[in-house]
Amino acid sequence: MKQPVERSGQEIACPLCQSPSFKPWAVENGFCCVRCDGCGLLYVNPRPRQEDIDRGVQLGVHETERKLNVVGKRMAWKVRQACSIIQSEYGDWIIRGTPVRWLDVGAGFGEFVEGAKSVLPSGSTVEGIEPMIPKAEDARARGVQVKTGLLEDVQGTYDAISLIDVFSHLPDFRGFMKSLRGLLSPGGEVFLKTGNAADLLKREEFPGPLTLPDHLMFGGVSQISRFVEDAGFSVVRLSQHRLDGIGYSLRNYARKLFGHPVAVGLPYCSKARVLYVRARLRSS
Numbered sequence: 343m344k345q346p347v348e349r350s351g352q353e354i355a356c357p358l359c360q361s362p363s364f365k366p367w368a369v370e371n372g373f374c375c376v377r378c379d380g381c382g383l384l385y386v387n388p389r390p391r392q393e394d395i396d397r398g399v400q401l402g403v404h405e406t407e408r409k410l411n412v413v414g415k416r417m418a419w420k421v422r423q424a425c426s427i428i429q430s431e432y433g434d435w436i437i438r439g440t441p442v443r444w445l446d447v448g449a450g451f452g453e454f455v456e457g458a459k460s461v462l463p464s465g466s467t468v469e470g471i472e473p474m475i476p477k478a479e480d481a482r483a484r485g486v487q488v489k490t491g492l493l494e495d496v497q498g499t500y501d502a503i504s505l506i507d508v509f510s511h512l513p514d515f516r517g518f519m520k521s522l523r524g525l526l527s528p529g530g531e532v533f534l535k536t537g538n539a540a541d542l543l544k545r546e547e548f549p550g551p552l553t554l555p556d557h558l559m560f561g562g563v564s565q566i567s568r569f570v571e572d573a574g575f576s577v578v579r580l581s582q583h584r585l586d587g588i589g590y591s592l593r594n595y596a597r598k599l600f601g602h603p604v605a606v607g608l609p610y611c612s613k614a615r616v617l618y619v620r621a622r623l624r625s626s
């Protein structure tokens with residue numbers, strides 16, 4: 343394992359269980375990702391300074407050895423993916439046909455907003471909020487309703503708030519979930535999509551780069567459920583989706599050839615999954 347370069351960040355206790363005890367799990371871009379001895383959460387430690395995290399979130403560029411740019415571009419397949427996710431996870435809402443108010447936090451280029459709007463019941467409103475300036479501007483230029491800003495800038499009440507691949511970016515996920523409570527109608531839901539890296543024994547089992555320090559934390563089924571329950575929500579549905587078809591295996595062979603630290607193997611043998619979590623606001 344390569345050694346991490348020295349960073350001006352601070353060593354932290356586990357963001358989930360507060361245990362100070364951990365073991366190294368991976369090093370990437372000069373940052374170390376550790377596994378908590380108490381709860382198994384994976385998190386970047388030492389953590390970058392808050393001002394560096396904030397700048398990375400707004401500009402999409404992180405100060406690593408070779409400047410990590412994570413702005414990316416709009417992906418049309420993500421709109422189709424959003425449609426199929428809502429159809430599979432919110433079929434009950436679609437059948438009921440009552441219009442809903444939906445907010446997508448960390449909306450990126452607005453793909454999920456576009457997809458959700460096309461499949462949710464007629465009359466529903468779907469809005470997005472995105473802190474990364476170039477992404478939100480791109481969405482608005484295409485007529486997709488995505489505001490530039492943070493959660494503090496959101497006003498109104500929603501029936502559902504989605505966090506699509508947002509979990510790993512947040513330094514304080516529990517606090518963030520608690521702040522969503524005031525934006526939800528009674529019985530409102532948070533819908534979460536993320537990977538299950540903390541359910542994997544070794545870094546090599548994770549497909550592709552970890553993208554440290556843009557990603558600060560990785561959970562698995564137990565860690566994410568615990569965060570959600572701690573913040574005053576009940577998990578009403580948790581589904582796991584495999585990634586490891588034939589295309590996945592071929593891509594990993596190609597990555598390995600180019601020197602990436604990924605495990606290669608036969609299709610349908612990986613433990614890596616995408617997790618979808620529906621969590622409902624508890625009334626008390």
Ligand SMILES: [Zn+2]
Pocket residue numbers: 356357358359360361378379380381382383
């Ligand atoms: Zn822990």
